[in-house]
Amino acid sequence: MSDVLTADVVIVGSGVAGAMTGYSLARNGVKVLILEAGPRVDRAKAVMQFRSSPTKGPNSPYPTNPMVPQPDDDDIGAYYVQAGPVPFRGLQARVVGGTTWHWGGLTLRYRPNDFVLKSRFGVGVDWPLGYTDLEPWYGEAEEEIGVCGPSDYDWGSPRSKGYPMPPISPSYLDTVIGAACGKVGLSMAPFPHGRNSIGRDSRPPCCGNASCVPICPIGAKYDASVHVAKAESAGARVEPLAIAHEIVVGSDRHVTAIRFKRPDGSVHEARGRIFVIAAHTIETAKLLLMSRPEGSAFGVANSSDQVGRNLLTQLDAGMLGLTKERLYPYRAPVETSGIRELRDGDFRGMHGASGTSPSNEGWSRAIGPFKLAQKFAQQGLRGAALGAAISEHMARELAIGPSVEILPDPNNRVTLAHDRLDPLGLPRPRIYFKFGKYEQDGAKVAMDYVRGLMNALGATDVEEVGPVTDGAVMGGTCRMGTDARTSVVDRNLRTHDHPNMYLVGSAAFPTITASPPTLTIAAFALRAGLQIRTDLNAT
Amino acid sequence: MQVAKKFPASAAPDGDRRRLLHGLAALVASGYLPPGVAQPAPANVSAATFAAMSRMIAGYAYDDNLAVRILAALTSAVGAAKLAQIATLAAVVAPGQLGNELKIAGVDDAAAIVVTALYCGVVETTKGPVVITYDRALAWQAVPWTKPNAECGGPINYWATVPKT
Numbered sequence: 172m173s174d175v176l177t178a179d180v181v182i183v184g185s186g187v188a189g190a191m192t193g194y195s196l197a198r199n200g201v202k203v204l205i206l207e208a209g210p211r212v213d214r215a216k217a218v219m220q221f222r223s224s225p226t227k228g229p230n231s232p233y234p235t236n237p238m239v240p241q242p243d244d245d246d247i248g249a250y251y252v253q254a255g256p257v258p259f260r261g262l263q264a265r266v267v268g269g270t271t272w273h274w275g276g277l278t279l280r281y282r283p284n285d286f287v288l289k290s291r292f293g294v295g296v297d298w299p300l301g302y303t304d305l306e307p308w309y310g311e312a313e314e315e316i317g318v319c320g321p322s323d324y325d326w327g328s329p330r331s332k333g334y335p336m337p338p339i340s341p342s343y344l345d346t347v348i349g350a351a352c353g354k355v356g357l358s359m360a361p362f363p364h365g366r367n368s369i370g371r372d373s374r375p376p377c378c379g380n381a382s383c384v385p386i387c388p389i390g391a392k393y394d395a396s397v398h399v400a401k402a403e404s405a406g407a408r409v410e411p412l413a414i415a416h417e418i419v420v421g422s423d424r425h426v427t428a429i430r431f432k433r434p435d436g437s438v439h440e441a442r443g444r445i446f447v448i449a450a451h452t453i454e455t456a457k458l459l460l461m462s463r464p465e466g467s468a469f470g471v472a473n474s475s476d477q478v479g480r481n482l483l484t485q486l487d488a489g490m491l492g493l494t495k496e497r498l499y500p501y502r503a504p505v506e507t508s509g510i511r512e513l514r515d516g517d518f519r520g521m522h523g524a525s526g527t528s529p530s531n532e533g534w535s536r537a538i539g540p541f542k543l544a545q546k547f548a549q550q551g552l553r554g555a556a557l558g559a560a561i562s563e564h565m566a567r568e569l570a571i572g573p574s575v576e577i578l579p580d581p582n583n584r585v586t587l588a589h590d591r592l593d594p595l596g597l598p599r600p601r602i603y604f605k606f607g608k609y610e611q612d613g614a615k616v617a618m619d620y621v622r623g624l625m626n627a628l629g630a631t632d633v634e635e636v637g638p639v640t641d642g643a644v645m646g647g648t649c650r651m652g653t654d655a656r657t658s659v660v661d662r663n664l665r666t667h668d669h670p671n672m673y674l675v676g677s678a679a680f681p682t683i684t685a686s687p688p689t690l691t692i693a694a695f696a697l698r699a700g701l702q703i704r705t706d707l708n709a710t
Numbered sequence: 711m712q713v714a715k716k717f718p719a720s721a722a723p724d725g726d727r728r729r730l731l732h733g734l735a736a737l738v739a740s741g742y743l744p745p746g747v748a749q750p751a752p753a754n755v756s757a758a759t760f761a762a763m764s765r766m767i768a769g770y771a772y773d774d775n776l777a778v779r780i781l782a783a784l785t786s787a788v789g790a791a792k793l794a795q796i797a798t799l800a801a802v803v804a805p806g807q808l809g810n811e812l813k814i815a816g817v818d819d820a821a822a823i824v825v826t827a828l829y830c831g832v833v834e835t836t837k838g839p840v841v842i843t844y845d846r847a848l849a850w851q852a853v854p855w856t857k858p859n860a861e862c863g864g865p866i867n868y869w870a871t872v873p874k875t
Contacts, residue, residue, distance in 0.1 A: 218860050221844075221859075221860060222841075222843075222844040222845060222860065223841050223844070224841070225832060225838070225839040225841055227844075227859070339866065339867060340867035340869070340870035341870060342869045342870065343869060343870055343871055343872055346870075368866060376866045377866055378862040378863060378864060378865065378866060378868075379862070379863035379864060379866070379868055379869050380857075380859065380860050380861060380862055380863060381856070381857070381859050381860075381863060382859035382860040386860065388860045388861075388862075389862070497872075499855055499856070499872065499873055501853070501856040502855075502856050502857075502863055502868070502869040502873070503863075503869035507869070531869070536859070537858075537859040537860075538830075540829070540847075540849035540850065540852060540853055541829065541830040541832070541847070541849055543849075544825070544826055544829035544830055544849050545826045545829075545830065548821075548822045548825040548826045548829070549822050549826075551809045551813075551818070551822075552809075553767045553768070553805075553808055553809055553812075553821070553825060554766060554767055554768060554769045554805055554808070555769045555805075557768065557769065557825065557829070557852070558768075558769045558770070558851070558852035559852075561829075561849060561852045561853060562852050562853050562855075565853055565856075566853075566855070
């Protein structure tokens with residue numbers, strides 16, 4: 172028998188976008204229902220699963236349900252149907268709390284110029300709102316997430332108030348790299364982080380478990396399970412293993428319900444007054460495209476034929492080297508400092524901005540000594556000599572490289588693979604992706620600097636990696652804009668086609684930048700929450 | 711140099727070699743003899759012999775519980791005969807000559823598998839990798855200046871300075 176669930180606001184997705192929106196509504200008395208395709212996560216069990224996983228990849232700790240497939244750490248073709256020409260590597264976690272479970276925790280704001288690429292640099296598109304519109308919401312988001320950061324450097328994003336917590340210290344590795352940066356015309360500064368530097372909000376301070384990706388075992392690093400719990404405490408209902416597959420639209424263009432499946436294949440319905448799709452870049456587009464109300468040839472909210480298009484990520488390149496001096500990586504959050512240069516400037520008219528930061532994860536993250544043990548054992552090292560070689564190698568490992576912004580391209584897109592159904596009979600996402608000269612030139616410029624840095628550090632065994640599409644950052648597919656003919660949602664994230672449906676998350680981003688998107692997603696979610704409350708009050 | 715102090719040239723204490731030889735005596739009594747001698751079906755390597763062998767070829771050893779589990783997985787993956795052969799050589803050959811003798815005996819590849827498994831806490835089998843342990847894998851003992859991932863490294867900001875270890 173089918174369930175019919177009702178709420179004022181029905182939200183699809185429980186990641187940072189859905190959870191933050193849901194909490195902002197529930198705490199103001201709105202009846203909220205959150206549908207999440209994946210299961211709940213028990214942190215302690217997830218840590219155990221991470222330890223027993225042979226791969227230790229970003230999704231390795233998390234419970235999976237065979238009826239809710241997700242990208243595989245080691246097989247990017249396992250869920251996405253890769254149409255190429257470049258493999259798309261964006262990882263998403265289909266669990267309660269979403270992909271923030273395995274984000275690195277960097278909470279940079281976007282810069283004012285990030286919102287005006289077209290008018291300022293003549294490339295890409297402008298956003299339909301600017302930095303000053305979003306600035307107060309950045310502050311709100313930093314309070315909600317719990318951001319620690321430096322008081323003396325704003326990373327190019329002017330601030331109206333300070334960070335909620337004092338900064339964490341740069342790693343020892345940062346100080347060595349920072350000293351070398353001066354020799355090649357670069358400089359470094361500590362990052363703001365969505366992690367506790369002091370006890371706050373019933374969460375402990377970070378103790379350097381070195382496993383922000385794939386899981387913080389103590390919850391010092393923020394993940395959206397924080398706001399899922401807060402939303403539930405405020406009265407929201409969360410339904411895990413509820414796989415939304417159809418948006419039902421009435422004759423007046425208003426959305427009336429979301430249909431969802433359970434893993435047993437049964438179909439149920441969630442009805443409400445306002446609907447929020449916050450299922451991240453790929454799943455949001457997929458849900459809109461799967462829904463085909465009468466009279467709609469291209470899916471819901473898609474009169475512009477823009478749904479699924481302009482898929483965004485970053486272009487990653489990297490360099491590995493063994494420095495002359497010991498750095499002692501493998502001891503801190505993923506990235507504690509970054510290079511200030513190349514993140515913004517007039518050059519963006521010619522090539523992409525890039526964010527470059529040394530990794531504290533060495534060459535091989537959670538399996539560093541294991542990879543070396545295998546390598547050196549095969550070379551014949553045994554006993555004490557083997558241990559010494561591993562220690563010496565690991566202590567000198569440097570991995571550093573740029574993440575470059577990619578311009579929107581309507582041919583980089585998500586479509587439905589009706590010939591490759593998932594176990595529930597739903598089409599998997601087919602992804603077309605390529606990158607061009609703008610981003611490749613951005614990577615080249617940054618890598619020239621990185622090469623100089625490696626030389627300044629006296630590095631040996633230098634190896635260049637990439638460029639490849641980034642595994643963590645995703646956006647686009649439902650871009651926001653002022654023109655309903657060329658965009659899917661307006662500046663408030665309301666769909667142009669359906670007055671009571673919002674798309675919250677980086678899916679709505681018209682461009683991606685050199686900075687991670689999570690804080691900006693949270694800021695938009697809180698802002699959308701206010702707009703939705705205004706809508707509810709108006710009706 | 712710090713590393714040299716930490717890993718002296720001869721890492722196997724005399725006691726370990728004695729225990730290994732003692733264990734091997736049992737193997738000989740059971741019918742297993744060193745390479746080059748016609749051998750009946752070998753007996754399994756005992757946990758004590760395995761631990762002593764581990765100290766000789768890897769520099770470290772597991773506690774009894776984990777040793778039993780990894781020994782069982784390795785016996786299945788490498789075979790009892792090769793495991794016993796490696797243990798024999800580890801017991802009787804000087805550490806500096808061990809690598810060469812393992813090659814001569816034709817068990818160098820098997821020894822690499824054993825050493826890798828000991829360091830990683832993972833045994834590769836025909837059915838895929840079997841994870842015996844992660845956070846207690848021997849490799850972490852080689853890098854005492856860090857901790858296994860998902861284990862608290864120390865008080866906040868400990869990472870800002872050179873490790874004391």
